[in-house]
Amino acid sequence: MRLEHIGIAVADLTQSEALLQRLLGRGSYKRETVAEQSVTTSFFTAGDGAAKLELVAPEGHAGPVQKYLDKRGPGIHHLAFEVDDIVAEMQRLREDGFELLQDQPSEGADNKLVCFLHPKSTGGVLVEICQSRPT
Numbered sequence: 001m002r003l004e005h006i007g008i009a010v011a012d013l014t015q016s017e018a019l020l021q022r023l024l025g026r027g028s029y030k031r032e033t034v035a036e037q038s039v040t041t042s043f044f045t046a047g048d049g050a051a052k053l054e055l056v057a058p059e060g061h062a063g064p065v066q067k068y069l070d071k072r073g074p075g076i077h078h079l080a081f082e083v084d085d086i087v088a089e090m091q092r093l094r095e096d097g098f099e100l101l102q103d104q105p106s107e108g109a110d111n112k113l114v115c116f117l118h119p120k121s122t123g124g125v126l127v128e129i130c131q132s133r134p135t
Helices: 013-024 063-070 086-095
Strands: 002-009 028-034 039-046 052-059 075-082 105-110 112-117 127-132
Touching: 002 063, 013 039, 013 052, 052 063, 063 075, 086 112, 086 127
Parallel strands: 002 052, 075 127
Antiparallel strands: 002 075, 028 039, 039 052, 105 112, 112 127
């Protein structure tokens, strides 16, 4: 398992993209909407490119990211770790007592299958595990 990205919840994606572009000296390499999660995401490489930053903005006035923003405001939303076999990792984590927020992986941004772990079982931090899909 390796750190894949840090997700940051934002209310205004365009404004946040401009801020990160100024900060990092490079623009977003990908922007996409994930209808299933009611979000639009924008990805930036950080440092040597080993890990990424994902800006996550709600689409519309519903969905988990909008609820997060309403409750906590913008900021770090989740940590994502890449795994080789998401189904096997979900089973291992469930057996180890972690609470998964879904029974099956779902389609995520950046050509990934994803599963989220409930923060109450991960020390208060929303954790995403993800697996790259073959292209």
